[in-house]
Amino acid sequence: MEHSVLTVAMVYLAAAVVAVPLARALGLGAVLGYLLAGIAIGPWGMGLISNVETILHFSEFGVVLLLFVIGLELEPQRLWSLRRSIFGWGAAQVGGVTAVLCVAAWLAGISWQVALIAALGLSLSSTAIALTTMQERNLLPTPAGQAGFSILLFQDIAAIPMIALVPVLGAADAHADAGAGGALKAAGVIVGLLVVGHYLVRPVLRVIARTHMREIFTAFALLLVISVSLLMSWVGMSMALGAFLAGVLLADSEYRHALETDLEPFKGLLLGLFFIAVGMSVDFGVFLAQPWRILGLALGFLVLKTGVMYLLARAFGMAGRQRTLFAFLLSQGGEFAFVVFGAAATARAFSEETASILVLVVALSMMATPLLLIFYDRVLEPRWNGQRKKRKSDPIEANEGHVIIAGFGRFGQIVGRLLHANQVPLTMLDHDPDHIDTLRDFGFKVFYGDATRIDLLTAAGAEKARALVIAIDGIEDSLKLAEAVRREFPQLPILARARNITHYYELMDLGVTVVERETFESALMMGRRVLEQLGFGAYLSRQAAMRFREHNLKTVLEVYPYYKDREQYVSQARRANEELHAMFERDFVAIKRDREDEDA
Amino acid sequence: MMSTHRALMVFADPALHRSRISRRVGDAVRSLPGVQVQDLYELYPDFFIDARNERSLLKQSDLLIFGFQLAWYSMPSLLKEWVDVVFKPEWAEGAGPLRGKSCWVAVACNSMEADYRPGGRHGRPLTDYLAPLEQAARACGMHWIEPHVYYGADRADAQAIDAHAAELRELMAAHIARLPAPQAIEGGGHGA
Numbered sequence: 058m059e060h061s062v063l064t065v066a067m068v069y070l071a072a073a074v075v076a077v078p079l080a081r082a083l084g085l086g087a088v089l090g091y092l093l094a095g096i097a098i099g100p101w102g103m104g105l106i107s108n109v110e111t112i113l114h115f116s117e118f119g120v121v122l123l124l125f126v127i128g129l130e131l132e133p134q135r136l137w138s139l140r141r142s143i144f145g146w147g148a149a150q151v152g153g154v155t156a157v158l159c160v161a162a163w164l165a166g167i168s169w170q171v172a173l174i175a176a177l178g179l180s181l182s183s184t185a186i187a188l189t190t191m192q193e194r195n196l197l198p199t200p201a202g203q204a205g206f207s208i209l210l211f212q213d214i215a216a217i218p219m220i221a222l223v224p225v226l227g228a229a230d231a232h233a234d235a236g237a238g239g240a241l242k243a244a245g246v247i248v249g250l251l252v253v254g255h256y257l258v259r260p261v262l263r264v265i266a267r268t269h270m271r272e273i274f275t276a277f278a279l280l281l282v283i284s285v286s287l288l289m290s291w292v293g294m295s296m297a298l299g300a301f302l303a304g305v306l307l308a309d310s311e312y313r314h315a316l317e318t319d320l321e322p323f324k325g326l327l328l329g330l331f332f333i334a335v336g337m338s339v340d341f342g343v344f345l346a347q348p349w350r351i352l353g354l355a356l357g358f359l360v361l362k363t364g365v366m367y368l369l370a371r372a373f374g375m376a377g378r379q380r381t382l383f384a385f386l387l388s389q390g391g392e393f394a395f396v397v398f399g400a401a402a403t404a405r406a407f408s409e410e411t412a413s414i415l416v417l418v419v420a421l422s423m424m425a426t427p428l429l430l431i432f433y434d435r436v437l438e439p440r441w442n443g444q445r446k447k448r449k450s451d452p453i454e455a456n457e458g459h460v461i462i463a464g465f466g467r468f469g470q471i472v473g474r475l476l477h478a479n480q481v482p483l484t485m486l487d488h489d490p491d492h493i494d495t496l497r498d499f500g501f502k503v504f505y506g507d508a509t510r511i512d513l514l515t516a517a518g519a520e521k522a523r524a525l526v527i528a529i530d531g532i533e534d535s536l537k538l539a540e541a542v543r544r545e546f547p548q549l550p551i552l553a554r555a556r557n558i559t560h561y562y563e564l565m566d567l568g569v570t571v572v573e574r575e576t577f578e579s580a581l582m583m584g585r586r587v588l589e590q591l592g593f594g595a596y597l598s599r600q601a602a603m604r605f606r607e608h609n610l611k612t613v614l615e616v617y618p619y620y621k622d623r624e625q626y627v628s629q630a631r632r633a634n635e636e637l638h639a640m641f642e643r644d645f646v647a648i649k650r651d652r653e654d655e656d657a
Numbered sequence: 658m659m660s661t662h663r664a665l666m667v668f669a670d671p672a673l674h675r676s677r678i679s680r681r682v683g684d685a686v687r688s689l690p691g692v693q694v695q696d697l698y699e700l701y702p703d704f705f706i707d708a709r710n711e712r713s714l715l716k717q718s719d720l721l722i723f724g725f726q727l728a729w730y731s732m733p734s735l736l737k738e739w740v741d742v743v744f745k746p747e748w749a750e751g752a753g754p755l756r757g758k759s760c761w762v763a764v765a766c767n768s769m770e771a772d773y774r775p776g777g778r779h780g781r782p783l784t785d786y787l788a789p790l791e792q793a794a795r796a797c798g799m800h801w802i803e804p805h806v807y808y809g810a811d812r813a814d815a816q817a818i819d820a821h822a823a824e825l826r827e828l829m830a831a832h833i834a835r836l837p838a839p840q841a842i843e844g845g846g847h848g849a
Contacts, residue, residue, distance in 0.1 A: 607707065651709065
C-alpha cells in the first residue's frame with residue numbers, strides 16, 4: 058500500500074498522541090508507550106504502516122540528535138577526563154557480556170561463529186533507551202550514569218569493527234571495502250571536523266545569531282547535525298558518534314544552550330519515531346511460530362546480561378543500591394544489533410531465520426527495560442528506601458548552585474562582576490552576539506539566547522540555580538520572564554531590576570520580593586554629592602541621603618496598594634504634576650519630622 | 658503593631674558568618690517569650706540606624722540587654738553608633754524615658770579570665786572596659802545588673818557553646834522574672 062508522507066506522519070503522530078499519554082497515565086513511561094503505539098500501527102497490529110525499515114533508518118536521527126545534545130554538555134576536557142572510564146568500563150562490558158553469551162550459546166550447541174556474532178551484537182545496549190531514561194531521571198551525574206554513559210559511548214565506537222568483522226566470519230566472501238583507504242578517509246574527516254568546527258561553525262553561528270531570526274538559527278543547527286552525520290556515515294563511521302563529536306566541539310561555545318533548546322523538540326519527536334519503528338519491527342509471525350523458544354531466549358539473554366552487568370558493577374566498586382539500576386538500564390539489546398544481524402544475514406554468517414529470531418529477542422528486551430524499571434521503582438527502591446530511612450541520612454553537600462543573570466547590559470554587568478569577584482558561579486544570558494564576544498574575551502561565561510524563553514532557562518540549569526537576576530532592558534520582557542519563572546520554577550528566588558516605579562510595583566505583583574530601581578541608588582549618590590558641593594559636609598550629606606533613602610523605601614511600600622489608581626491619574630499630565638507636587642510635600646514633611654524626632 | 662516584649666536585646670556581631678558563638682546565643686535568646694532581639698548588623702548594614710523605631714522599642718521594654726563580643730576592649734562599632742544615635746542626651750538623660758529600666762551586658766571575649774588581671778595581658782578586669790556603658794546606663798537612671806562574661810570564646814567547642822547559650826537564656830529569663838510589675842513603671846505619673 059502506498060502512503061503519502063502526510064498520511065504516514067498523521068498515523069505516527071496520532072499513535073504517539075494517543076499511546077504516550079495513556080502509557081504515562083498508567084505509569085508505564087513514555088518509551089513503552091511509543092513501543093506499544095508502534096506495535097498497534099505496525100504490520101502485526103492494524104497494519105497501517107508497512108515500510109518499517111525506511112522509517113527505522115530515518116528515525117535513527119533521533120539517536121543522532123540525542124548524542125549531539127549530550128555532546129553539547131560535555132566539554133572536551135571533561136571528555137578527556139572520562140577516557141579511562143570509557144575504555145575501562147566499555148571494554149569490560151562488551152568483553153564480559155560477549156564472552157558469557159557466547160559460551161552459553163556454544164554450550165547450547167550452536168556453532169561458534171554464529172554464537173560469537175550473536176553475542177557481539179547482543180552485548181550492545183540501546184543508546185536511545187538507556188540515555189533517554191538516564192536523562193529523564195537525571196542520572197547522568199551519578200556513578201551509575203557515568204558508567205552507563207561511558208559504556209554506551211564505547212559501544213558506539215565498538216560497533217564499527219564489529220560490523221566490519223561479521224562478513225569475515227560469514228560464508229560469503231564479502232570483503233570489507235574499508236581497507237587502508239577507508240581508514241585514511243575517516244581520519245581525514247575527523248580532522249576536518251575538528252578544524253571546521255572550531256574555526257568556521259562558531260563564526261557562522263555568530264553571523265546567523267546577529268540576524269535575530271530564530272528559525273534560521275534552528276535550521277542551521279539541524280543542518281549542522283545532519284551534515285556531520287551524513288559525512289560520518291559516508292566514511293563508514295557511526296552517525297551518532299559523529300554527531301556526538303560535533304556536539305563536544307561546540308560544548309564550550311556561547312551557543313550551547315540555544316542549540317540545545319532549538320534541537321530539543323526534534324530530538325524528542327525523532328526518538329519517539331524510533332521507538333515506534335522498533336515496535337513495528339516486531340515480527341509476530343516469527344514469534345507465533347515458536348513463542349516459547351523466543352520467550353525463553355529473551356529471558357535467558359536478559360538474565361545473563363543483567364547478571365554480568367551487576368557483577369561488573371560490583372567488581373568496579375559501584376555502590377550497592379546503584380548496581381541493580383545500572384544493570385537494568387543497560388540490560389536490553391540495542392539499535393546496532395539490528396545492523397550487525399542484518400550484515401550477518403547478508404554475509405550468510407547465519408540464516409535469515411536466526412537473524413529474525415535475534416531481532417525479535419532484541420526488540421522484546423527493549424520492551425522489557427521499561428518494565429524492569431517499573432519493577433525497580435515500585436518494588437526494589439521502596440524496600441531499600443525503607444531500610445535507608447532507619448539510618449541517619451547523609452548531610453547534603455553545600456549547594457554548588459549558580460546564579461543566572463538574564464541580561465548582561467550595563468546593569469547586569471555590575472551585578473555579575475560583583476558576584477564573580479566573590480566566586481559565585483554564574484550563568485549569563487544575553488541576546489547581543491557582539492556583546493558576548495567581548496565578554497568571553499575576558500573569560501566570562503555568557504550564552505547567547507532570548508532569556509525570556511523558559512526552555513532556554515531550563516537548559517541553562519534554572520532548576521539547580523540559587524537565584525535569578527533579571528536585568529533585561531525591556532519592561533515587558535522582564536515581566537514576562539518573571540511571570541514564567543514564578544510559574545515554572547516557583548522555588549527559584551528572583552531578584553529584578555525595575556526601570557521605574559510602575560515596573561517596580563508590577564514586579565511586586567508577580568511576587569518578586571527583591572526589586573532594585575535601576576537608577577535609584579546612583580541618583581541618591583549624585584544627590585549626596587550635590588549636597589557636599591553645597592557645603593553640607595561629607596558626613597551630613599551621607600546622613601541626609603540615607604535618611605531620604607529609608608523614607609523613600611517606606612513610602613514606596615505604603616503607596617503600593619494604590620498604585621493602579623495612581624497610574625490612571627498619572628496618565629493625565631496635569632494629575633502627574635499634582636502627584637509630583639504631593640511627593641515633594643510628603644518628603645519634606647517626613648524628613649523634617651524624622652529629624653526633629655531624632656534630635657529630641 | 659503592639660509587641661508585648663519586656664526585654665530588648667541589642668545584638669551586634671559584624672562577623673556573624675564566622676562567629677562561633679553569637680548566632681547560637683541570638684537564636685537561644687530569641688526563643689524566649691517576651692524578648693525582642695535587634696540584630697544590628699543585619700538590620701543596619703549601612704550604619705544608618707532608624708532611631709525612631711529603636712526608641713519606641715526601648716520605651717516598651719523594662720530590660721535592655723547588650724549582647725556582643727569584645728572588639729579592642731570595647732563594643733563593635735555599630736553598637737557604639739546605636740548608643741550614640743539612640744541615647745541622645747536630651748532624650749535619654751535624667752528623668753528621661755529610660756529611668757527605672759534595667760540594663761544588662763552579656764559579653765564574650767577570646768582571652769581567659771587570667772589575662773584580665775593587674776599584670777596580666779590586658780592589665781585590668783574586663784568589667785573595667787565596660788565602664789562607659791555602665792556609666793551611660795546610670796546617667797539615664799537605669800538599674801545596672803552585673804554583666805555576664807564568657808571567656809575563651811575562640812576555643813569553645815560546639816558543646817560548650819550550646820551550654821553557654823542555654824545558660825544565658827536561663828539567666829535572662831531569671832532577670833525578666835525579677836523585673837518589677839509593668840504597671841509600677843508605667844503608672845506613677847510624677848507630673849511634669
